[in-house]
Amino acid sequence: MSTVEITGLVKQWGDTRAVDGVSFVAAAGSLTALLGPSGCGKSTILRMVSGLEPPTEGHVRIGGRDVTRTEPAGRGVSMVFQSYALFPHLSVEENIVFGLKVRRISATDRARRLAKVADMVGLSDLLDRKPSALSGGQRQRVALARAVIAENDVCLMDEPLSNLDAKLRTEMRTSIRDLQRRLDMTMIYVTHDQTEAMTMADQIVLLNDGKVEQAGTPEQLYDAPSSVFTAAFIGMPPMNLLTLERFSDGVRVRGDREGPALAFSADSGWRLGVRPEHVALAPGSPVIGTVAAKDYLGADTLVTLEVGQERLTARIAGRPAAAIGERVGVQWPEDAEYLFDAHGRAVSRGSRTDGQTPVRTASA
Amino acid sequence: MRPDSVRANTLHHVYGWLLLMPAAILLIAFTHYPTVATLINSLFSKGNIVRPSRFIGLGNYEAMLDDPIFWKAFGNNIWFAAGTIPTSMILAIAMALLVNRALPGRGFLRMAYFTPTILPMIAVANIWLFFYTPEIGLIDQILETVGLQGKNWLGDPDTVLGALIVMTIWKEAGFFMIFYLAALQNISPELNDAARLEGASRWTYFRRVLFPLLMPTTLFVAINALLNSFKLVDHLFILTKGGPDNASNLLLYYIFESAFSFLDATYAATLTMVLLALLAILAIGQFVILDKRIHYR
Numbered sequence: 001m002s003t004v005e006i007t008g009l010v011k012q013w014g015d016t017r018a019v020d021g022v023s024f025v026a027a028a029g030s031l032t033a034l035l036g037p038s039g040c041g042k043s044t045i046l047r048m049v050s051g052l053e054p055p056t057e058g059h060v061r062i063g064g065r066d067v068t069r070t071e072p073a074g075r076g077v078s079m080v081f082q083s084y085a086l087f088p089h090l091s092v093e094e095n096i097v098f099g100l101k102v103r104r105i106s107a108t109d110r111a112r113r114l115a116k117v118a119d120m121v122g123l124s125d126l127l128d129r130k131p132s133a134l135s136g137g138q139r140q141r142v143a144l145a146r147a148v149i150a151e152n153d154v155c156l157m158d159e160p161l162s163n164l165d166a167k168l169r170t171e172m173r174t175s176i177r178d179l180q181r182r183l184d185m186t187m188i189y190v191t192h193d194q195t196e197a198m199t200m201a202d203q204i205v206l207l208n209d210g211k212v213e214q215a216g217t218p219e220q221l222y223d224a225p226s227s228v229f230t231a232a233f234i235g236m237p238p239m240n241l242l243t244l245e246r247f248s249d250g251v252r253v254r255g256d257r258e259g260p261a262l263a264f265s266a267d268s269g270w271r272l273g274v275r276p277e278h279v280a281l282a283p284g285s286p287v288i289g290t291v292a293a294k295d296y297l298g299a300d301t302l303v304t305l306e307v308g309q310e311r312l313t314a315r316i317a318g319r320p321a322a323a324i325g326e327r328v329g330v331q332w333p334e335d336a337e338y339l340f341d342a343h344g345r346a347v348s349r350g351s352r353t354d355g356q357t358p359v360r361t362a363s364a
Numbered sequence: 365m366r367p368d369s370v371r372a373n374t375l376h377h378v379y380g381w382l383l384l385m386p387a388a389i390l391l392i393a394f395t396h397y398p399t400v401a402t403l404i405n406s407l408f409s410k411g412n413i414v415r416p417s418r419f420i421g422l423g424n425y426e427a428m429l430d431d432p433i434f435w436k437a438f439g440n441n442i443w444f445a446a447g448t449i450p451t452s453m454i455l456a457i458a459m460a461l462l463v464n465r466a467l468p469g470r471g472f473l474r475m476a477y478f479t480p481t482i483l484p485m486i487a488v489a490n491i492w493l494f495f496y497t498p499e500i501g502l503i504d505q506i507l508e509t510v511g512l513q514g515k516n517w518l519g520d521p522d523t524v525l526g527a528l529i530v531m532t533i534w535k536e537a538g539f540f541m542i543f544y545l546a547a548l549q550n551i552s553p554e555l556n557d558a559a560r561l562e563g564a565s566r567w568t569y570f571r572r573v574l575f576p577l578l579m580p581t582t583l584f585v586a587i588n589a590l591l592n593s594f595k596l597v598d599h600l601f602i603l604t605k606g607g608p609d610n611a612s613n614l615l616l617y618y619i620f621e622s623a624f625s626f627l628d629a630t631y632a633a634t635l636t637m638v639l640l641a642l643l644a645i646l647a648i649g650q651f652v653i654l655d656k657r658i659h660y661r
């Protein structure tokens with residue numbers, strides 16, 4: 001079992017720093033998701049861990065051994081590529097055992113391992129096919145089998161599900177997670193899909209522009225975002241972020257002159273965060289919003305409301321009666337409020353000091 | 365069928381034929397008709413004022429089989445093909461692999477490799493004439509500085525064909541490289557990453573992955589190279605005129621000689637038919653053999 005430890009990793013191409021001082025530890029046998037928007041450096045980090053790309057600075061340790069200058073094949077890592085990187089002229093079987101052949105593993109050993117792995121990923125009937133005669137999901141499984149058959153402790157995946165349709169993606173999420181647990185692999189999983197990261201990961205490393213924005217368990221990132229970026233990235237739909245305005249008698253949502261002042265002090269330009277699932281429609285509430293849109297999702301409905309000059313999404317169970325254009329009372333519990341300063345960093349309510357402390361005081 | 369639908373159908377047909385016509389006319393006028401005319405010609409004797417040309421069946425073909433110069437040119441052509449095709453293809457792959465990598469000045473390198481191809485054959489022949497000229501030529505001058513005896517490369521029956529082969533390789537390799545380069549750029553670099561991660565050496569990667577994926581290109585290039593080796597003739601006009609003693613005579617040049625130097629049009633037609641048949645057989649054979657082992661995406 002191998003822990004993967006990354007310290008101060010930097011990748012520079014000319015003037016651009018694609019990866020800018022990234023550090024994190026992926027505990028042995030855990031699944032770490034590298035999450036972030038397109039172009040934030042996820043693939044580059046993964047390639048530096050695998051050894052396909054040499055880092056400009058920083059170190060990679062696998063199982064306590066510094067492998068920063070070790071060849072890819074000497075690191076004991078497998079990788080699943082975004083486009084699968086299957087060899088188009090080789091059959092499924094030849095694709096899967098390619099690495100074993102290269103390493104001169106005996107034919108009987110190869111056959112034994114192939115049978116086991118093919119069974120595990122459900123490819124036993126397709127071994128003679130060429131990749132071009134497979135569906136996307138089947139190709140994905142070949143790539144997975146090729147990574148698994150090497151029996152390495154560490155498995156790296158670069159957006160392995162991004163080419164699949166939504167239903168298949170949900171299925172494969174579960175089977176990848178199962179496989180990772182069963183084989184006790186240390187997995188680093190790149191994705192830009194927060195749902196994937198939230199459902200699968202033991203640890204999420206959220207990246208923004210080559211830097212770690214926040215790292216922690218899915219619960220930590222959801223409950224205690226340290227910045228506007230995390231707050232907006234985690235959660236589906238994302239957290240409402242309402243710009244605040246300071247009036248002579250207190251702080252309100254921007255443009256909301258009539259509503260009551262909020263129960264904390266803040267400056268203009270600061271933002272108030274509230275998750276859609278905590279917003280309720282409450283007749284009689286002093287905060288008034290105008291219904292701008294309703295998106296019916298089945299179990300619940302997303303109601304978009306205009307409060308002052310800001311927009312606010314509420315996730316309401318069932319089918320709310322409020323019609324578009326109607327003015328309704330809106331409320332949310334005080335302990336569901338998050339406060340972010342003008343730089344987008346989380347601030348404790350009631351204090352003005354910058355800090356990483358979560359604002360959700362009541363539930364803490 | 366209703367009458368107007370019949371009319372629409374006929375119109376459709378006419379329209380289709382009209383669209384095909386320009387290409388069909390060109391093809392018939394410049395390919396099919398000459399081929400048939402040549403075939404008919406080859407069945408007649410050489411005519412002159414006294415004795416008009418008459419039908420002699422396969423007489424010309426029988427004469428050809430007894431013609432030592434034909435066999436000489438035929439043998440030369442086989443050596444020429446064997447000498448140029450594999451070497452220029454291997455060089456083309458090697459150069460393409462080299463310039464496909466990220467290396468400084470690769471744009472310049474690609475250009476440099478391709479330059480011989482864009483030169484007209486006549487110009488190439490003149491350049492190489494300067495290399496091969498005895499005593500004052502580049503090769504002999506270099507040999508002289510290291511104290512070796514130069515020789516008349518193009519004047520010696522033992523070296524003349526070799527000299528032509530070297531020149532042709534120089535010209536063709538860059539051309540074939542372009543095809544390989546295009547094919548290489550279509551191969552995802554992730555395949556290389558995947559192979560490296562498995563510990564495959566560069567050679568293993570080339571043998572097990574790149575080369576099989578390049579097979580369609582190899583087939584294409586091989587056929588082109590083969591056709592070229594039988595079609596190439598311009599350089600002979602400048603360099604050797606088929607000599608000395610037909611040591612560098614090739615089939616196409618011999619056809620030209622028969623038709624325009626010996627003014628024997630019907631024998632030239634006979635040789636042309638043989639060349640045509642030979643090329644057709646070779647091309648079909650290559651398709652059939654290689655097709656079985658080629659992976660098309």
Ligand SMILES: Nc1ncnc2c1ncn2[C@@H]1O[C@H](COP(=O)(O)OP(=O)(O)OP(=O)(O)O)[C@@H](O)[C@H]1O
Nearest residue numbers: 013016018036037038039040041042043044045192
């Ligand atoms: N070979 C390269 N040369 C120069 N810049 C590069 C190179 N590879 C990547 N980059 C840059 O580095 C940054 C990070 O790229 P990377 O591929 O790691 O992003 P990513 O997070 O994986 O994005 P995506 O989700 O779109 O795959 C990008 O801005 C990209 O343009």
Ligand SMILES: [Mg+2]
Nearest residue numbers: 042043044158
């Ligand atoms: Mg990527």
